[in-house]
Amino acid sequence: xxxxxxxxxxxxxxxxAWRAAHVGxxxxxxxxxxxxxxxxxxxxxGGHVAACGDCGHRRIAYNSCRNHHCPRCxxxxxxxxxxxxxxxxxxxxxFHVVFTLPARIADIALQNKAVLYALLFQAxxxxxxxIAADPRHLVPASASPPCCTAGVRR
Numbered sequence: 683x684x685x686x687x688x689x690x691x692x693x694x695x696x697x698x699a700w701r702a703a704h705v706g707x708x709x710x711x712x713x714x715x716x717x718x719x720x721x722x723x724x725x726x727x728g729g730h731v732a733a734c735g736d737c738g739h740r741r742i743a744y745n746s747c748r749n750h751h752c753p754r755c756x757x758x759x760x761x762x763x764x765x766x767x768x769x770x771x772x773x774x775x776x777f778h779v780v781f782t783l784p785a786r787i788a789d790i791a792l793q794n795k796a797v798l799y800a801l802l803f804q805a806x807x808x809x810x811x812x813i814a815a816d817p818r819h820l821v822p823a824s825a826s827p828p829c830c831t832a833g834v835r836r
Contacts, residue, residue, distance in 0.1 A: 689753055693720035718747035722754050781806040
């Protein structure tokens with residue numbers, strides 16, 4: 683392993699056993715992302731050799747997976763995106779509110795994402811608007827409804 687532990691290192695070490703323990707319960711897309719991250723910048727994806735013309739020192743540079751979920755490939759883009767979003771923030775306090783699904787519904791959610799997440803966000807939005815309308819909570823009536831941050835990043 684490298685000096686600093688990466689997500690790819692974790693996937694290489696624990697991924698096979700974890701996938702075996704969850705056979706049939708993981709969507710193909712998640713398995714593909716996991717495989718891409720696991721093989722990112724390894725010999726599995728090929729690479730090239732850079733050599734110094736003076737001393738002859740050679741360095742192997744392995745190819746990246748270029749998957750948009752990969753922290754190695756998209757780390758800089760993610761930091762840039764975050765800095766741009768932070769620049770858009772108003773100088774006021776923000777609250778992070780999390781709504782979770784009961785464990786019994788999780789398997790259903792994996793198979794019916796669009797329907798279940800639409801219901802979840804409708805319920806979350808109604809809940810937040812109800813709380814925002816109550817002056818005891820000191821939340822402005824113009825509080826925004828929740829937005830999905832667990833969806834596909836673009």
